[in-house]
Amino acid sequence: MxxxxxxxxxxxxxxxxxxxxxxxxxxxxxxxxxxxDGLVLQERSRITFAMLIALGSTHELRIHARGALANGVTPVELREIAVHSILYCGIPAAVEGLRALEEVFAERGVSLDLDGEADRA
Structure with a gap:
């Protein structure tokens, strides 16, 4: 990874x-x-991040968020995985996913203003 x-x-x-x-x-x-073979690293990172949200593995979420960014997964894609997890994993799991992203994005200097979505609300 x-x-x-x-x-x-x-x-x-x-x-x-x-x-x-x-x-x-x-x-x-x-x-x-x-x-x-069969999946590229970005796909493996997306899948792993989603599974870790579902499992509630907060420590590993941070590790794999860093790995996903290193593997070319975009901050917006990671956010969308966390948002999508609301439906299938529940709000608390999605909140943990977003907390992990907020921490990792801050470490990496990634702005939380990803695509202007909050401005359109």
Missing amino acids: FGPDGAENQVEHTTDLNHKLQEFVTRTCFGDIWQR
């Missing part, structure tokens, strides 16, 4: 406590599943 540098960063922060988990995540999740 973050390329070879991201994998190296994760491996460098491995401890005896998390070694097996990190090995599985690095090799299986990002080394095998994320590299499969």
Whole structure:
């Protein structure tokens, strides 16, 4: 999701406590599943972000929002995934998705004025 540098960063922060988990995540999740043919990285990022909203995985939402932006998913697309999740995951889950985006966008210097939608309301 973050390329070879991201994998190296994760491996460098491995401890005896998390070694097996990190090995599985690095090799299986990002080394095998994320590299499969059939979906491009942007699609995988969109799908993953939506699933994490549904699961209520707030920490991972932030990680995968960063990854989605790195993979070329636009801020508007991420917002639309969170808005769409209102229908299928509920308002609290969508709120967590939007909170994650607000935090990540602030870190990345992405304006919250994405497309003028609030001005049209």
